[in-house]
Amino acid sequence: EVQLVESGGGLVQPGGSLRLSCAASGFTFSSYWMSWVRQAPGKGLEWVANIKQDGSEKYYVDSVKGRFTISRDNAKNSLYLQMNSLRAEDTAVYYCAREGAQMTRFDPWGQGTLVTVSS
Amino acid sequence: QSALTQPRSVSGSPGQSVTISCTGTSSDVGGYNYVSWYQQHPGKAPKLMIYDVSKRPSGVPDRFSGSKSGNTASLTISGLQAEDEADYYCCSYAGSYTLPVVFGGGTKLTVL
Numbered sequence: 448e449v450q451l452v453e454s455g456g457g458l459v460q461p462g463g464s465l466r467l468s469c470a471a472s473g474f475t476f477s478s479y480w481m482s483w484v485r486q487a488p489g490k491g492l493e494w495v496a497n498i499k500q501d502g503s504e505k506y507y508v509d510s511v512k513g514r515f516t517i518s519r520d521n522a523k524n525s526l527y528l529q530m531n532s533l534r535a536e537d538t539a540v541y542y543c544a545r546e547g548a549q550m551t552r553f554d555p556w557g558q559g560t561l562v563t564v565s566s
Numbered sequence: 567q568s569a570l571t572q573p574r575s576v577s578g579s580p581g582q583s584v585t586i587s588c589t590g591t592s593s594d595v596g597g598y599n600y601v602s603w604y605q606q607h608p609g610k611a612p613k614l615m616i617y618d619v620s621k622r623p624s625g626v627p628d629r630f631s632g633s634k635s636g637n638t639a640s641l642t643i644s645g646l647q648a649e650d651e652a653d654y655y656c657c658s659y660a661g662s663y664t665l666p667v668v669f670g671g672g673t674k675l676t677v678l
Contacts, residue, residue, distance in 0.1 A: 491671045492604070492655050494667045494669070497666070506663050506664065506666065507664070508665060509665070542611055547617065549600045549617070549618060549659065550659060551600045551602040551617065551618075551657050552602055552614065552617040552618070553604070553612070555611075555613075556613070557611060558610075558611050
């Protein structure tokens with residue numbers, strides 16, 4: 448079964464850091480672009496970042512550029528999101544998702560991990 | 567680019583059909599045949615229902631169909647069932663490295 452499982456969310460103070468992980472199973476992880484997508488409480492979906500199969504290309508939405516870093520370890524079938532200088536507006540459920548042949552084809556998604564930025 | 571525009575809510579009775587629209591611009595929806603639709607039940611992860619405007623992943627019922635005309639994409643659900651009640655999000659390729667995809671604001675489907 449193709450599966451993605453996120454971990455690492457929690458409560459953090461403004462300005463703090465957090466590292467999210469996403470464990471992949473059931474498919475050849477190293478063959479796919481991977482993305483992080485977030486959803487603020489009661490709000491819609493927002494693409495955050497993605498990374499190429501070999502990690503050589505990474506892209507970010509402007510609002511997180513310079514603060515978040517996406518990475519992957521193909522040997523461990525894992526995707527990561529290092530989040531620094533966190534702000535209240537970063538509060539959201541963070542999902543990892545596998546990209547298809549076209550980037551808009553996110554399938555599957557993990558169950559999500561909640562990040563709350565608050566003092 | 568700002569989010570794609572979807573109606574906040576739609577509703578229908580069991581067995582009826584509903585259509586959810588998703589309006590963008592020539593830089594996203596109108597410029598590419600890469601529109602997808604996601605279903606999200608409360609507290610759950612989104613699920614891919616339609617990709618590349620009108621293609622269905624395996625396992626998605628053929629009651630779900632997608633189309634596009636100009637800058638507006640549409641998701642039609644026929645033969646509504648109670649389990650179709652959920653939030654639906656459209657997503658379009660937007661061609662920019664800093665915002666390669668853009669999502670709609672979401673539509674709450676209520677099955678009466």
